[in-house]
Amino acid sequence: MEGRSRTTPQPGEQFADKFRRLRSAIGSVVLGQERVVEDLLIAALARGHVLIEGVPGLGKTRLVHAFADATELSYARIQFTPDLMPADVTGTNVFIDAAQESRFEFQPGPVFANVLLADEINRATPKTQSALLEAMQERAVTVSGKRYPLEEPFIVLATQNPLEMEGTYPLPEAQLDRFLFKIVISRPDADTLRRILVVTTGHDEAATEPVFTRAELLELQRMLRAVPVADAALDHVVRLVEATHAHPMVRLGASPRGAQAVTLAAKGYALAAGRPNVELEDVRRAVLPALRHRLLLDFEAEVEGVSADAILGEVLERVDRAR
Numbered sequence: 501m502e503g504r505s506r507t508t509p510q511p512g513e514q515f516a517d518k519f520r521r522l523r524s525a526i527g528s529v530v531l532g533q534e535r536v537v538e539d540l541l542i543a544a545l546a547r548g549h550v551l552i553e554g555v556p557g558l559g560k561t562r563l564v565h566a567f568a569d570a571t572e573l574s575y576a577r578i579q580f581t582p583d584l585m586p587a588d589v590t591g592t593n594v595f596i597d598a599a600q601e602s603r604f605e606f607q608p609g610p611v612f613a614n615v616l617l618a619d620e621i622n623r624a625t626p627k628t629q630s631a632l633l634e635a636m637q638e639r640a641v642t643v644s645g646k647r648y649p650l651e652e653p654f655i656v657l658a659t660q661n662p663l664e665m666e667g668t669y670p671l672p673e674a675q676l677d678r679f680l681f682k683i684v685i686s687r688p689d690a691d692t693l694r695r696i697l698v699v700t701t702g703h704d705e706a707a708t709e710p711v712f713t714r715a716e717l718l719e720l721q722r723m724l725r726a727v728p729v730a731d732a733a734l735d736h737v738v739r740l741v742e743a744t745h746a747h748p749m750v751r752l753g754a755s756p757r758g759a760q761a762v763t764l765a766a767k768g769y770a771l772a773a774g775r776p777n778v779e780l781e782d783v784r785r786a787v788l789p790a791l792r793h794r795l796l797l798d799f800e801a802e803v804e805g806v807s808a809d810a811i812l813g814e815v816l817e818r819v820d821r822a823r
Contacts, residue, residue: 531688549655559685590611725767733782797811
């Protein structure tokens with residue numbers, strides 16, 4: 501038995517190995533975005549939703565496709581437009597005029613999928629954007645008073661163009677708070693751009709091979725939730741979130757849901773590194789993607805062009821100095 505115990509991988513090692521395989525499969529298609537791919541996987545394994553922001557043409561939709569292909573999950577896409585209605589997202593009751601019996605029958609919308617790509621979500625009106633709120637939080641939708649649960653895992657991966665672009669609507673704060681992460685995709689450098697051209701303009705474009713089944717992904721989610729967090733790490737999360745409220749350029753700091761997001765993401769980063777416990781560096785790593793979309797900045801910050809990322813950087817330094 502002693503020989504078997506030495507060769508049996510620990511849960512952290514198993515998670516890290518599977519995480520590397522999944523990251524490699526997606527990274528072979530989405531080039532030059534290693535940090536983005538890793539953050540998306542951490543959020544998905546933490547049972548969270550992700551808001552992906554970037555100008556058109558940076559591979560946001562391709563990233564979501566690659567994740568769905570690598571995990572063998574059911575996939576649906578909604579192209580958000582100004583004329584999209586809430587029923588186009590959740591589904592609706594349709595009258596069936598049958599010879600034997602006339603009845604209303606529920607026709608599920610595209611939200612009934614494991615991976616939902618909400619493409620250009622900020623091009624739809626706030627009314628339609630809010631149709632996702634119940635699904636994202638409760639993992640169910642209610643139509644005509646009847647509740648319909650969604651199959652696990654349920655992950656919303658929403659793409660968004662920067663708000664200064666024409667024809668976009670800001671997402672309501674309540675909806676933003678339900679995204680575990682906001683990931684920003686930047687323009688690739690010259691070397692990466694050249695690699696992209698080689699891979700995507702040849703005879704056979706690269707495709708993502710399946711790596712995990714739905715059951716395996718659910719098991720990884722359970723492993724992440726089971727990671728213990730020491731009191732010192734929890735106290736660090738609390739101090740960071742409290743410090744966002746004390747910053748002079750912040751009208752509204754991170755919510756308790758933001759603290760939960762940082763904690764869950766820190767668990768994921770620890771496991772991805774092969775460690776069975778959370779360290780302070782895991783907490784720091786989670787702060788930007790978990791909190792950048794949860795801060796409501798004041799007018800002075802907007803006038804001076806101070807970003808949420810810059811403010812969170814100051815918060816991190818301030819809390820570290822106070823330790």
